[in-house]
Structure formats: C-alpha cells, structure tokens
Amino acid sequence: MSDRHVESKFEGPKFRIISWPAVAVALVIIAGGTAALMVWLLGIAGADPGRRLDAVKTAFTVGLAAGGTLALLLAARRQWLQERERIHAELVAADTADRAERVAAATERDATERRMTELYVKASDQLGSEKAAVRLAGLFALERLGQNNPGQRKVVVKVITSYLRMPLPRARVGEKSDDGPAPETADSVEMIQEVEVRKAAQQIIADHLGSDRVEDARWQEIDFIDLSGAHLFDFSLSDCHVGSLQVNGAVFEGETLFRNFHCTRMFAASTVFKGFADFRGAVFEGHAWISWAKFEGGAMFNSDDFFAGSQFKNFVSFQHTRFAEQTNFSGAIFSAGVNFSGAEFDGDRRTIGLGDAVVEDPDARSPEVGSAPSIWPEGWTLKSRSDGSVHLIQKRIRAGRNRNSGPPESAGELP
Template structure:
C-alpha cells in the first residue's frame, strides 16, 4: 500500500520538495494506520477463532463426560441388578432350605427351620410377610396335643411333646416380631437391632394354639376363625385394624385388656369357656372397639367384663348365650361414642346390647346401665 501511495505522489509530479515530502510523510502515516488497523482486525479474528475452538473443545469435553457418566450409571445399574439377583437367589435358597427343614420328622430340625426363617425375615424386610405366612401355615397344620397323663416313654407321646415345643417356638417368634418395643422385663443390649416387623397380617385360621400370647402387638389384621386356643390367651395392649375370631374356641382365660380394634372385630358364634376381659386395670386401659364389633350368637360360660370399654361404632350382642347368667356380663362405665351408628353388615342394623342393659346419659357421654 505504501508503494502504491508513493507512486501516486510521483505521478502527481509534485515539484515542490516540501509538499512532496509532506505528502510522502502523510502517505506513510496512512499506510501505517491501515497496517495497524489490519493487524488489529487480524488479532480480533485470531481471538474469535481461539474462542470458538475453546467452545468446541468444551462441548466435546462435556459430551465425553456425559457419555462417561451414562456408561458409569449403566455399569452401576448392572452391578446393582447383579447384586440384587444374587441376594434374591440367596434368599430363595435359604427359604427353600428352611421350608424343607420344617417338613422334617425330627423336632430339632424343624426348630432350626423356624430360626432360619426368622433370620431371613429379620435381614430382609421385603420378605417378612412371606416368612410370617409360612410360620402361620405351619401352625395351621393338624395337631393333636400331648396327653399329660400319658407315658413319656411312648414314641408317639414323646413326638407330640416335641412338636408342642416347636409350635410354642413358632408362636413366640410371631409375638417377638409384632411388638413395637421389647417387653420391659426382657433385657435388651443397647446396640440390638429393631426386631419389630410392621404391616403384618396373621392368618391362623383353624390353628390349634396353646397359651397364645400376643401382648403389645401392632399388626394390620388377625384371622383366628375356627381356631382353638387352649390355655390362657393374651392380647393385652395389642392394636390391630381387623380381627376375625368367628367360631373360635377360647378354652381358657381370654385377656383383651387395653386391646384396640381400630376398624372392626368379629367374635360371631365363638365360645368363651373361661373369663374374658375387655376391662382395664392399673396396667392397661379398657379395650376400644372401632367401626363395628360383633359377638352375635357367641357363648360365654363364665364372666365377661367390658367395664369401661369404649365403643366407637356399632355393636351386636344379639342371640348371645350367657351361660353364667345375666349377672355374668359387666358393661358399666362403658363409653358409647356414636349411639346411632349402624352395622356395616348387609342388614345395617342398629346396635344391639345385651339383655338387661340400656343406653343412658352420663355426665359427658352415653353409657350403658342395667335395666
């Protein structure tokens, strides 16, 4: 560019040396400015290219990192699936082995099977209902109690006594894992794991149970329809939504002090051969019945104490047989929270209270009084 300007000045043939020199100086300045400006533009161009290159490199890096993350996530998922499959296979193996042990003809082997199932449920919360179902199924198997007067040396009698030990162990396992807190009189190490199994249903339909103790339990439902409960039966302090105890034979004392049935309880056509308690004392408050309770067509051979019990919904005492006489039932100080509530059964009947008892207004609630 400078050469072109120089030639242009020569072409103009400036005779004045001073003007020619001045023009040449100005030409140099113009050329220099153009060169400097061009250099600046070129520098800007280089900076833009460098910025673009860095952005592209960053995008490529981000894509590589994203791909690496996806690969890592996939690898972790595969590893977790593999681990879970291994756990499930191990659980299945333990479950199958424990079930086989329960079918053994030797009592010690059956006991080992029960303890194996207990460990399986404790270590695998997702299998606790299944473990419970297996233990309940074992208790539902046909069973003949031993004869206390029989000769212990007889093989059959010895086997029956051994089986009794197995069954009482199964009952204890259920009770131990349905308590939200350990019993106060049973010492627990400070670091002991939580043994409570939440959200459990018990199906003991037709089971033969001896001294069945389910005190302080927390469960969803229990089914004891057609069951036989020999000895003392204890549900004190237990809470459950639904209880089915229809055609159930309670051969000994039945203790329901402090029991709360949050939904409904069905004792229809059951037999209570000994005292039954729904009252309270210094240890337990009286029982509380929720939506509905039915004792229809049940038989009470001795005393039935409902003193202080609370009835939130309807109650059905129709056709009850009080074999101990009308005085054997005690309903004083009860709390009837909704006297107008009807039964959830198809007939939607109003509450039917035992003969000789009627609704009465107490100081701040409705109760029952003798006629």
C-alpha cells in the first residue's frame, strides 16, 4: 500500500498548512479592526467621559473576542492535524503489517513448495533404490506427504500406481527345474522383497479409499485409479469407493478381493486373475468392461449369508472372458444390458453357478455399436417367476453330451 493510497483513506478536502506570516496578517487585521472600531465608537460617544470609557471597553472586548476566536480555530486545527497524524500512523502501521504478512505467507508458501519438491525428489530416489527397505521408506514418505497435503494426494496416488505398473524383475520366485525347486538365489530374494514392497503400495491405496475410514484418513480427492498392466499380489479393494478403476492387462496373483467394492466405472479388458477373485457385495454404478479376461482360479459374484450378490447397475461386458471352475453368479443382479458373447466356462453345471442371477431389465440393450440386446452364455436362458422377477437358468443338457464336443442339445429347462 503506497503513501498515496494511504492518503486516499482520508475523506473530505485537503487542508493546507497555515504559515506564520498568514497568522501575523490575521493578527494585524484584528488589531486594525479593533482600533478602527474604537475610533468609530469614540466618535459616537462624543465628549462624555463615561461613554468614551464604554467605547474603549467595547472595542477591546470585540478585539479580544476576535483574537480568542482565532486562537480557538488554531487550537482546533492543531487538534485535527494531530488526529490525522495518528490515523495516518495507524494506516501506515497496518499497511506495514499487511506487507509483512504477505511476505511471510509468500515465504512460507515457497518454503512449503521447496519442501514438497524435496520430498518428491527424495521419495522418487528411494523408489528407484535397489534396496527394498529404501523403497518402502519412499512409499511411506509419499503417503505422509499426501496425508498432510490434500492438494498433493492425486499426484501421490499417481506416483504409487506408476510404481505398481513398472515391470517386475525377470526372475520368478519358486521356479522349478527338472531337478526340483530352484535354489534361493539373489534374484529370487529380490523378487520376494519386491512383492512385499508392492503389497505395501497396494495397502496404502486401499487404506485411503475405504468407506469405513475416518474422514481425515479417507482421501476424497481420489476418483481414478490406473493400474493397467500392473502385476499385483493378494490385491484387495474391499469396502473401498472409487470413481473409476482401470486394470486393463493387469495380472492379479494370489487372492483378489473386491468385497463390497463400489465404483462408477471399471475397465478390466484382458485382465488375468490367476488366483481366486471375490466380487461379492460389489456395486458397479456405471459400465463395467471385463472383456477378454481370464479367471483362472474361480470367481464369486454370488450372494450368500455374508454378502449380497454383485450388482451391475449399468451395462456389463464379459465378452470372450474365460471362467474357471467354481465361478458363481447366483444372486448377482443385472440391471441393464449384458454381453456374454464368446464367454467360456471351464466347469459344468455343477461347478458353474449362473442360476438364480436376477435380470431386472430383460429388454435392455447394449450401448455398443448396433445397440444389440443382451447376450447370455450359451446354454442359459431367462425365465420369469410367479413374483414377476426374471432369473437366468440353465437349459437341460442330454446325458452323455461332452461340453467341448459342440453346442449343447436343449431338452427343456432345469428346474
């Protein structure tokens, strides 16, 4: 704030400083006026001594009154100037304090930016370390940075997910040869350590997306997770909420848990689930693209005594997806279009549970090109029940028919 800006705070006309010559002139005028008044009054009084004395008293009284008035005006002006000086000093002090606060805020902001930059650089260096313990320290430093700085949380998650998308070391734990299990080499130890680092990174993401987390721990800013092509181990997003999850081409090893998972969109094209995958209680508000995927260890989308069935509120595609035995959709809810074209099931009707899947809109159409109607797995059909609900049931297959020898021959419907 400049002095000119400070002066603009004062309202009213600007007073000029009265010089001492001006005061002297005013006193001369008062004295001259008093003398002239006295002469005029003496002329009126004539030769009467009493009247002449009154004339003198009157003239001096008027002169003194004029002088007193001038003195009061000067005193009032001096007081006004003192008030202006006090106000000006207060404004200058406030302006100085404001400038100091702005400088301090800018300095603190610069220091914070430098500190965050240093933390990012240090954490990035740690993530690139050959030592697993150092990489873990880098992950936890990033987590602390995101927890203390909400504006940096998206960047922190991007850094962590980028790390998870990095390729694994070429060595594989537990590789076997003709002579038995591979020895515990330095490469295999490195792999074991890298798996633990990745599990820690996965846990950091899950810890801050959970719906049961306290307000300070849940990172509301995170609405997109990209793990495309990542190699994940015992991955879990159970009880987590996220806007969009992208795991195209990812490989999930071990147990994969999406229990009570909520998301708006899921993209899992060409994803491989090598272990068991659990989607019980999951809710997909938007499209779910799980095409060309492989569930090699079985998958649970069903309802039971502990969880509700998976609910697909919008279009879902399992096109050309391969399901292993122990896949179960019983109790799952399909609210919109479904595409199972080209889907393969390795099990039979005793190990594949598609029956009792609820179809809320049998006439729903796909948003894909052509707006095709829903396509269900080969050998399955829809049936309405007495309560008005529509369920997916398997057609009866004639005994002695090999499921891999050709299309099944329908001979009615299973009860």
